[in-house]
Structure formats: C-alpha cells, structure tokens
Amino acid sequence: MAPPSSRRSGFSKKAQYSLFTGYLLAGGGAVLGCALLALSLWQPGAFAPLRGAATDIVAPAGEVGAVTRAGSQGLFAGIAGYFKAGTQNAELRREMEIARIRLAEADAVKAENQRLKGLLGLNEGEAKPIAVARLVGSSATSVRRHAYISAGANDGVQPGMPVVSERGVIGRVLETGRGSARVLLLTDSESVLPVRRAKDNVIAFAEGRGDGLLRIRLVNLGVNPLKVGDLMVTSGAGGYYRAGVAVALIAKITPDGGIAQLIAEPGATNYVAVEPIAQAAAVEALETAEPPSPKPSAPPSPRPTPSPAALETVD
C-alpha cells in the first residue's frame, strides 16, 4: 500500500512546513521522553502522584476483573475436581498428614515464641491490618513485578507498609494513590527481604530473581545448612515486616543459599491485608512501657494512622 499522496510535500511551502513541524514535534517528544526517563530512573518516586491518579481510575475496572477472576477460578477448579477426584483424595490425605505434623511443629514454635517474648518483655499481638483490599491488577507487560491493590491513602495506606495474604507475604507498598496503591511484589528483581528459617535462626536475604522464584542468600557463609523443603519466614529485621510471616519454601540448594518458591502467590490471592509498619508498633510499645522518658533514640519511623472506617470494616 502506498502512503497517501497528501503526505508528499512537493513545492507547497505550507506542506513542507507542516511536514517539518511534524518531525520537529516527534523529535521533541523523543527528547522529552528521554529526559523524563532519566529523571524517573534517577528519582523513581518523582511521578508517583501522576501514576497514583491513573491507577485510581483503573482500579474500579480491576475490581470487576478480580471478581470474575475469582469466579472463573472456582468454575475451572470445580470441573477439574470431577476428573481428578481419586488422585486428589489420596493427595489430600497425604497433605493432611503433613499438615498435622506441621501443626505440632507450630505448637512447639508457639510455645518457644511465648517464652522468648516473655524474656524480651515484648507483648505484641497480631498486627491489626490497616486495610483489606483486592488485588486489582499488575504490570503484566513489564519485567518489573508490581501489583495494584484497591486501597490507598484514603484508607490509611502509606508507602513502605507490608502487604500480606492469609498464606504469607505478598510484597510492600511502593506508591499510593487516593483509592489504590502500587505494591512491589517479592518476585520483583529489586525486592530484598530479610528472612530466617522457620525452625531455627539461620538468617538470610530473599531476593526476587524476576522469574517468579526467590534467591535465598545466607548471611553467614560456611556450610550451607538449608535443605529442600525448608520454610523461610520474615525475620523482622529492617523494621518493615513483623517477624514470623511465611515467605517461601526452598526448592533448590545453591552454594550460597538456595532458590525458593513463593508461598503466597498473588495470582491465586483474592484479598490482601495491608499491615502497619512493624517498627512503628515496636516504638509504640516502647513508649507505652516508659511514658516519662522523652523520645527514645529509635529512628523516627512514619507512624501509621489507621482511619477508624478502615478498621471497622476489618473487624
């Protein structure tokens, strides 16, 4: 197909100028894009308000998508269930036995936890979520792994807050809009999370690899104590996450740690809870313990102010 003849300028000065202006504008757009790209690589948060506004607009459509996604998953699971009933039964029985063992282990851990907390003098319970939201979307075309949730600054969500599902850690809030927020998932290659092995205190970092797996890098190198099937939980170091939330299962051993699979997969999750930053809770506990002393030397951390409306919906 030949391009339309109107785009050949010929001797017409007007056509020549308009063609030239087109090239000029397009080149200007490219230069502007280059400058903006450099700015946003240098200062990643620079365009957060703009993006937040855009996500606020997309979020309601994502809500509808989330509902249909959950519904269709149920439908497919129902159909598949008829075909796989026998094998599934055996598998479930085996899984239940394992679960019983795990439950016994958890009891032991709980007892130890109580003892250690008693030793520390800390009395923190389960963190009360700031907001409960749906996962409404993700950056499916980009190599970055971001997700969008349907709760934002209006619900008390602030950047840095951990996002968990009922199974374990999903990620961390990166930017907030009014009614939506952008979450950095654990699988993003820029995500690093301090973890420890659930049964003892082998500490490590869980880094996203960008391909859906986590790379566990041990802090203390030496003999690698990890085994396939070990559960890694958050260690609470760094102050963002509360300790003891499930993160990943070791799937492969490497010389400096292991490759782990996520426990809470965002794709299979419907609702997530945004929790307050753990360190803020610890500072609060410290302040209530010794009221006369002025500000403790702990670093000033953003204190979440949960809106009463959000808490009521949670309760």
Next chain:
Amino acid sequence: MELLDPRARSDIYGKRINRAPSPLRARSVPYLTIMLGSLLPVLLIADLMPLSPSFGFLMLLGWRMVRPGLLPLWAGAPLGAFDDLVSGQPFGSAILLWSLAMIVIEIIETRFPWRGFWQDWFTASTIAVIYWLVSLLVSGASLTPEMLLVALPQALLSVLLYPIIARLVAGLDRFRLARARKLS
C-alpha cells in the same frame, strides 16, 4: 432495488444515501483503542513473569501500518505517556520509544513507499522485538539471564500477534468510518 436486495444501495460502511460518518468517531477511535490496549494487560495478575506483550504498542504499530497518515507523527509521545502511567515501566520510557518508533516507521515509509502485508509484518515485528529488548533494559531492574528467559515469550507473542492486530485494526477502521450520522 431494496426489494430485491436490502443491501443494494450500501457498501461496507453502511447505507450511502443520506448518511455520513460521525466525525467524533472517525477521529477518536484510533486513540481510544490504543489506550485500551495499554489498559487491558493491567487487569491481568502477572505475579511470576511478564504475561502479555505491550498491546498498546502493538495497536499503535497496527494503526500506523494499516492506516498510514492517520496518526500524526508526534502521536507517539502523548499515547506513550498514557502507557507509562499504567504499564509499570519508568515514566518516560514509552514516550521515548513510541516517538522513536513513529519516526523510524516514517523514514522507512519514505524509503519504501510501496509496501505489502509481509513487509509490514517484517517491519512491525522487527520494531516490536527491538522495543521489547530496550524496554527490558530501561525497566529500572538489573537484567539477569532468568529475566530474559521468562520475557522471551513476550517477544515471540508480539511477533505472532501482528496479523491478528492488523485484522483487528482493519475491522476497527470499518467501524470508525461507518456512516453513523444521518443527514437531515
């Protein structure tokens, strides 16, 4: 005539007498469909790897290839800005890459004025693969071999999807120019 064949006095754009295409629809459909293409992948939950190629960019290529001269040369910048807001890439990457793509296609078109479908497919897929690679590089993440591996299906899909996108754009173009306005 109409008694013999109800469509006797109409063509693919509808009835011809007393009808005209709606100017609003004729102007807005390309932009709206490209923006819709940017929005659609956002609604997928991709937790492990990138799932879909950038539909917005493929739609832009489709409109540019199937209907040359319809989008102005500078259209890449505003449409790219919209794509950046929702795609998760750093703001500015699509503004830059979409603008460059429009300029490159323009230059290719002045060099080869007569083109066919296969050449269009070749051009579009070359540009789409380069776009895929460069947007990997500027995503703000340090590139690892694993990331490249899981993003490979994206490149393959964006090449294979061009014929479908081109047909889709052709259909949308018929909708765009359908004689919807009734002249009184």
